[in-house]
Amino acid sequence: MVQIPKPPTPASAAVGSVPTSADVARLAGVSRATVSYVLNNTSAVRISEPTRRRVHEAAKELGYVPHAAARSLRAGHSRMVLMPAPTIPVGPLYSQFLSDLQGALGRLDYTVVQYGAVGTHGDEAARAWAELRPVAVLVPGSGLGPQGVAVLKRSGARAVVTLGPETVEGAHALLMDHTAVGRAAAAHLRARGRSRIGVVVPAEPGLEVFSRPRLHGVRHAVHGTGGTGATVIELPLAYDEDDAARLAARWRGLGLDAVFAYNDEYAMLLMRALMDAGVDIPGDTAVIGADDLMLGRLLRPRLSTVHIDLPSGRDLAELVDRAVRDPAAPPERREVLGATVVPRESS
Amino acid sequence: MVQIPKPPTPASAAVGSVPTSADVARLAGVSRATVSYVLNNTSAVRISEPTRRRVHEAAKELGYVPHAAARSLRAGHSRMVLMPAPTIPVGPLYSQFLSDLQGALGRLDYTVVQYGAVGTHGDEAARAWAELRPVAVLVPGSGLGPQGVAVLKRSGARAVVTLGPETVEGAHALLMDHTAVGRAAAAHLRARGRSRIGVVVPAEPGLEVFSRPRLHGVRHAVHGTGGTGATVIELPLAYDEDDAARLAARWRGLGLDAVFAYNDEYAMLLMRALMDAGVDIPGDTAVIGADDLMLGRLLRPRLSTVHIDLPSGRDLAELVDRAVRDPAAPPERREVLGATVVPRESS
DNA sequence: TTGAAAGCGCTACCAC
DNA sequence: GTGGTAGCGCTTTCAA
Numbered sequence: 244m245v246q247i248p249k250p251p252t253p254a255s256a257a258v259g260s261v262p263t264s265a266d267v268a269r270l271a272g273v274s275r276a277t278v279s280y281v282l283n284n285t286s287a288v289r290i291s292e293p294t295r296r297r298v299h300e301a302a303k304e305l306g307y308v309p310h311a312a313a314r315s316l317r318a319g320h321s322r323m324v325l326m327p328a329p330t331i332p333v334g335p336l337y338s339q340f341l342s343d344l345q346g347a348l349g350r351l352d353y354t355v356v357q358y359g360a361v362g363t364h365g366d367e368a369a370r371a372w373a374e375l376r377p378v379a380v381l382v383p384g385s386g387l388g389p390q391g392v393a394v395l396k397r398s399g400a401r402a403v404v405t406l407g408p409e410t411v412e413g414a415h416a417l418l419m420d421h422t423a424v425g426r427a428a429a430a431h432l433r434a435r436g437r438s439r440i441g442v443v444v445p446a447e448p449g450l451e452v453f454s455r456p457r458l459h460g461v462r463h464a465v466h467g468t469g470g471t472g473a474t475v476i477e478l479p480l481a482y483d484e485d486d487a488a489r490l491a492a493r494w495r496g497l498g499l500d501a502v503f504a505y506n507d508e509y510a511m512l513l514m515r516a517l518m519d520a521g522v523d524i525p526g527d528t529a530v531i532g533a534d535d536l537m538l539g540r541l542l543r544p545r546l547s548t549v550h551i552d553l554p555s556g557r558d559l560a561e562l563v564d565r566a567v568r569d570p571a572a573p574p575e576r577r578e579v580l581g582a583t584v585v586p587r588e589s590s
Numbered sequence: 591m592v593q594i595p596k597p598p599t600p601a602s603a604a605v606g607s608v609p610t611s612a613d614v615a616r617l618a619g620v621s622r623a624t625v626s627y628v629l630n631n632t633s634a635v636r637i638s639e640p641t642r643r644r645v646h647e648a649a650k651e652l653g654y655v656p657h658a659a660a661r662s663l664r665a666g667h668s669r670m671v672l673m674p675a676p677t678i679p680v681g682p683l684y685s686q687f688l689s690d691l692q693g694a695l696g697r698l699d700y701t702v703v704q705y706g707a708v709g710t711h712g713d714e715a716a717r718a719w720a721e722l723r724p725v726a727v728l729v730p731g732s733g734l735g736p737q738g739v740a741v742l743k744r745s746g747a748r749a750v751v752t753l754g755p756e757t758v759e760g761a762h763a764l765l766m767d768h769t770a771v772g773r774a775a776a777a778h779l780r781a782r783g784r785s786r787i788g789v790v791v792p793a794e795p796g797l798e799v800f801s802r803p804r805l806h807g808v809r810h811a812v813h814g815t816g817g818t819g820a821t822v823i824e825l826p827l828a829y830d831e832d833d834a835a836r837l838a839a840r841w842r843g844l845g846l847d848a849v850f851a852y853n854d855e856y857a858m859l860l861m862r863a864l865m866d867a868g869v870d871i872p873g874d875t876a877v878i879g880a881d882d883l884m885l886g887r888l889l890r891p892r893l894s895t896v897h898i899d900l901p902s903g904r905d906l907a908e909l910v911d912r913a914v915r916d917p918a919a920p921p922e923r924r925e926v927l928g929a930t931v932v933p934r935e936s937s
Numbered sequence: 938t939t940g941a942a943a944g945c946g947c948t949a950c951c952a953c
Numbered sequence: 954g955t956g957g958t959a960g961c962g963c964t965t966t967c968a969a
Contacts, residue, residue: 288938627955
């Protein structure tokens, strides 16, 4: 319908085809320029009231909707902020953050667009993103390298912001250091007198971005404090009951007196399996999760957890806006992940 | 940087500005047409190997990335499939579905884009979506009316698909009838001999899309079967422990012998509160949730639930593709939500 | 107050 | 094989 070239009937608005501003102009009996002035409320030029009305009426009658691509092609820029759509199921924490962010950017008159996963890694994906000529790009996780940043900037992105573990050359960075989560958990367990600490690492792919740093945080805290004889053991665990039961079955053999379980969901899964296997919690083994999800409060004993503070969407939106306004400014790098232990009954 | 009109130096590729195909052509010493042919592997025209190489090298050297807007403006169509980004935190079920769908559409060479919430309701939002001239639009939930569908189609969308409770004039419909969930739950509870059924309805806004039909499904099943003396009571509940405790405190006064709790999360919250208040489950009160989440298996007694079958992403992607290829075909309407009770220990 | 026209970056038709 | 060029829909000077 759309892509079939219209036959050369320049004076007619073929019914069934998408109306353009020229069609509106024709119907209103004015020029395309006037249509543009009226529809955009251009202040630099005054159009008579009757003309305005005619244009508006014509536009409504035709169901005219401006063509964003044509507009931004002409303007040379857009107000699109692009983020890759999350590929892994993302928890309520991050969902909320995303939602806030979209709202805040919307209020600053940006259009947020989540680009559906191409499955490729950051630097290749950057090319696809760059084709849309977004004014800013927000990239969670790692994966985008300096190459990707360069591609984006060369194609007109005025701001590239990464949300992840490390800074990337040329991009603003909201550093989310998940080792802090592991460190907090480990410090808590050590303070409770535990020294043989298991760390659950999800077997599911895609979660390494978070699980590796959390594990390293534990290692760092335990070995950094010169804990004599304290040990850390990595425990792969798939998110299903069978695997949890298997792990629980060999628990006593592991000789652990504490476990930090990646997040509350894995913690609950494991804790349930341990209890079913007759392991006393926190007597035999202390358990701590992370993310402070509601579900941690529902099982007994109540699950200790590491509460995570994310930046407010509004803050990030303002950072983006600032960066867009002044693309020459040096990249900001800000530490935004707060980790606080919420001690409950399981540790 | 981008929007500042370049001074009239037509023969120079100003450094720092975004490279265009003309810049590539200049550097390679060929015409823009040739660049286009080479970069798009146009089969209708044969370009000599040396020329191809020169073009590719020039493109790489400049970091050339084609301008999607210009391309689709010229082409008269795009392969963008647009969906509104979810505004409410969406569970693992739907996340997975979305992810599959994106993958499947990607494999069919569509680009999926989630449009950040404009906060407006469907029909107004439709205008904003239409500005992007997507080839197809996927709209979950209700909210989009025939008006919105018309706007989208008039602006070139070849397929509009709704995923929701009802069909919308002019759009394909994947009917997700959540009353089926309520009906399944109610039938189960009735079969277990329960007759005074509470139905938890989340106090959180935005969930009505699901909670109302689920409630109505229960009502329908209970009254439809001519259950003499069976009653259904609506129980608003906020997703926090205090509100759950309050509800539990007045539980005996309500005289209910069963409760269907919207979904597993609310069910677990309430079940925990009821147990803490000394209500025996399932003895005094049977509890059933929905969505078959992992967490329902962790608390004891294990939570009965209604398992929900969503269509596969691949199926939906194929529907979209078919609709795009043949926009004139009559709208498909398909029932896609399967609801099966998974009886466990709580009912 | 309004209109004519240039041009954003790209592709595809038609000449050479 | 390659180049010239029209034109997608829009905004915005510059003239009238």
